[in-house]
Amino acid sequence: MTNRIRVGIAGYGNLGRGVEAAIAQSPDMELVGIFSRRDPFSVEPLNPEVPVYRLQDVENYQEHVDVMILCGGSKSDLPEQGPYIAALFNTVDSYDTHASIPEYYSSVDQPARQSGHVYLLSCGWDPGLFSINRLVGEAILPQGETYTFWGKGLSQGHSDAVRRVPGVKAGVQYTIPSATAIERVRSGERPQLETRDKHVRECYVVLEDGINPEQVREAIVSMPAYFADYDTRVHFIDEGTLQAEHSAMPHGGFVIRSGSSGQNNDQVMEFSLKLGSNPEFTASVLVAYARAVHKLARLGDIGAKTVFDIAPGLLSPKSPAQLRKELL
């Protein structure tokens, strides 16, 4: 197949590996190569035949890549790489610092426009699919409330906080949406809920030898900001169990719009995700949107885009006529 979409990956951690795997599931795409800041010989792709190049040489590959997927972090990688890559390639990234999105948008829009590329930022599931459901919910049911719940998911920041407690050898923390809160929202009640009312926190902790578990439990559940305001449960396990049962990266959540239509009838819309692997799912979203970016670029579109600008049909490898026949 010569008409496949040629994709590049910039940055190769959990997300980059997920993108490699998702491209392998997409017969209309091929992976041109991985671009890394590390020594290319130290990078090990899932498929050993995938070429690895130096990120600093990426501008030499403009003729070979239809869409570049940036897999770096939002804190320092993307603010630096995004505006630079925007001038060279059609691009997709997963920038997720919600508060800085407008500023980041401008920083990639200008180089993308000037060089004639499409740049889709802040793609994934939140921001991303959850954002779309928040938008569609309020557009269809303007009188109502939107609720976002996260989890069950591993929280890096809260896991770090648990591990800083004296006597804790290792541990993880899961954020879990409160079943009671979800049921209240689903019922159409439209309660006022703070983040702490919507989530409970579950900790799995391995203790150092000779430590009193009750002291550690108390230190965790009373920790300000992180746990004190929440319903927090602490489970003590051994190191083998931690390795065996808590090394996956599950996540997910719910976006619920509860509204009233004209004659005061309750209407509830809900979108939810239950993810075995957060980075792999985010990667699968990025790859579907890379297809859309390629189609937009071929139509002559340019500039920064978000998921709000992408018609659903662009995500599919199927033709519009096939989609109408099979899926409408």
Place this chain on the structure above:
Amino acid sequence: MTNRIRVGIAGYGNLGRGVEAAIAQSPDMELVGIFSRRDPFSVEPLNPEVPVYRLQDVENYQEHVDVMILCGGSKSDLPEQGPYIAALFNTVDSYDTHASIPEYYSSVDQPARQSGHVYLLSCGWDPGLFSINRLVGEAILPQGETYTFWGKGLSQGHSDAVRRVPGVKAGVQYTIPSATAIERVRSGERPQLETRDKHVRECYVVLEDGINPEQVREAIVSMPAYFADYDTRVHFIDEGTLQAEHSAMPHGGFVIRSGSSGQNNDQVMEFSLKLGSNPEFTASVLVAYARAVHKLARLGDIGAKTVFDIAPGLLSPKSPAQLRKELL
């Protein structure tokens, strides 16, 4: 406000009333009038100040209507009205005969293109929002299965079948998604399910005087095609209860995509609706999409469209910058 989107309604039954109510919830829109085949004096809008015109005069209102929403039925109204209205107005309809969509698409695309209008067909929740979720699910998780469940919802055809049973004075039938089947799908199991495995049928029946309920129950549950293959429950109630508790038009359902991403991790996406009023919710969807059609028309787009062609941002009255700031 002079920049409001001027909307017309063609056809005034439950759906038309829902559209009137949804426009009243949308400050960026105004209802120009209702166009009916009936004597205009016999049509009673929710708001008595809304003008009612003869549908046969609709072509005289081209300068006054930005988007026309067709609220007739798919069986005979829309196949006749759609191609005619397509030549006169930007239009939204809820054509829902899935198998005939490609043919119907062509019948409205040509007059819309020739006259320079946008025509969005088959909008609502199924076809509509459910279709989008089927498409997005398979685009993001190409290795997996998609499941659609309908209900809890009143089924007109099955209610009619119940009422034809001798000894039945009145009754309604609800299609209810099977909780067991949904749990199997949500678990990531990906079972093979027929429609009858996915739904149970619940009947509320008022008997004629002196009729043996067990005979009626047996006649219902053994009825071929309608009930024999399903788990069917029959409840006997009095006429007052039927009026009081079973005159609403609830509906809803679920679209679930269960897939595996690259390293064989289970990923489950789910979209669900729990609707107090099926026609009012469908109407709310049509009105949000009328906004999108108006924006597309102002951008110079023409021809037939489906929900697959509409970027989510077009549905909202908010600006793209506001959407990025508030909802992404």
